[in-house]
Amino acid sequence: MATADQLKYLIQSHFDNDETRFTTLALQVAAHEARAGHQQLAVEIRKLIDKSKEQKAKIIPFKADLSGLVLIDHDLPDRLADLIVSSTMAGRIERILKEFRQQETLKSHGMSHRRKLLLCGPPGCGKTLSASVIAGELSLPLCTILMDKLVTKFMGETSAKLRQVFDAIAERRAVYLFDEFDAIGAERNMDNDVGEIRRVLNAFLQLIERDQSDSLIIAATNNHAMLDQALFRRFDDIITYHLPDEKERSRLLTQRLGRYKGKAPVGKLAKSAEGLSHGEISMATNDAIKDAILANRKSVDPKVLSLMLEERHEAKRRSKGQ
Ligand SMILES: Nc1ncnc2c1ncn2[C@@H]1O[C@H](COP(=O)(O)OP(=O)(O)OP(=O)(O)O)[C@@H](O)[C@H]1O
Numbered sequence: 001m002a003t004a005d006q007l008k009y010l011i012q013s014h015f016d017n018d019e020t021r022f023t024t025l026a027l028q029v030a031a032h033e034a035r036a037g038h039q040q041l042a043v044e045i046r047k048l049i050d051k052s053k054e055q056k057a058k059i060i061p062f063k064a065d066l067s068g069l070v071l072i073d074h075d076l077p078d079r080l081a082d083l084i085v086s087s088t089m090a091g092r093i094e095r096i097l098k099e100f101r102q103q104e105t106l107k108s109h110g111m112s113h114r115r116k117l118l119l120c121g122p123p124g125c126g127k128t129l130s131a132s133v134i135a136g137e138l139s140l141p142l143c144t145i146l147m148d149k150l151v152t153k154f155m156g157e158t159s160a161k162l163r164q165v166f167d168a169i170a171e172r173r174a175v176y177l178f179d180e181f182d183a184i185g186a187e188r189n190m191d192n193d194v195g196e197i198r199r200v201l202n203a204f205l206q207l208i209e210r211d212q213s214d215s216l217i218i219a220a221t222n223n224h225a226m227l228d229q230a231l232f233r234r235f236d237d238i239i240t241y242h243l244p245d246e247k248e249r250s251r252l253l254t255q256r257l258g259r260y261k262g263k264a265p266v267g268k269l270a271k272s273a274e275g276l277s278h279g280e281i282s283m284a285t286n287d288a289i290k291d292a293i294l295a296n297r298k299s300v301d302p303k304v305l306s307l308m309l310e311e312r313h314e315a316k317r318r319s320k321g322q
């Protein structure tokens, strides 16, 4: 028989909605039984796990045709440890995960878990990655709603499409990411505002307010200043992203370089990367790694990495017209 601890942890992981842990523990029980000579039982447990995986792999289509508007990713590998952010920010994301996993406990006390999130901040600082981490950690699919397509492609019927997206949110539990949210989130009374966008935003405000689904809804924007004030109170949490500080830049460089780090002076490089986003630093690191691979070297050339970072600074200056 499985040990008392195994049973306890198995039950706990079920109530925490932690599917990955549940599967790992179930496999451990199977291995334990096999070692104890209960081969038949071990085989049966493994079969149950495989069958459940097969069933999950079958993708249930949405009722409405949302093709081209919603991208669906399953089994995302991203984990909280991949996200280089301040400890305060990591704590806020951990709180979202914890409340989601223990939503039943909260419900039994008349409380609801945070599930409507607004992520703001400059490009390349981890908003999309965070959505992916949340989906990955909770073993939920990530459904990305392509806001620009929703608005431009279906001008005139955007609100109806948006309603269908919210029907899908209620229909299938997942993490729904409204990326590039400013496409509809611009202030309602802005001069350049077209009537259609205002109608869409009003529809969004009503839909998100009414939403009682089990899904997590995330809106991401890098245009915080443009967002309508009315939006803010519809979200349970507003998380603001920043360019990485020196410590975060060092951690990011070390993480990104991995086994290609060699003798690269990470501290010095982190200083020279000031002002660059996580995304830009990651791209510079990848370029230096590619250079090492093609030159048949086992680690990056610090001079090349330094040059790649300078290239990113240069590109940024150019894009700002400096
Ligand atoms: N905080 C972070 N920690 C680790 N890597 C990061 C972080 N932020 C960004 N990256 C890297 O940069 C890439 C781009 O980041 P991401 O797409 O999350 O940016 P974003 O904030 O959504 O930007 P945008 O506003 O342009 O959509 C990521 O795929 C990842 O490789």
Ligand SMILES: [Mg+2]
Pocket: 127, 128, 129, 179, 180, 220
């Ligand atoms: Mg993004």
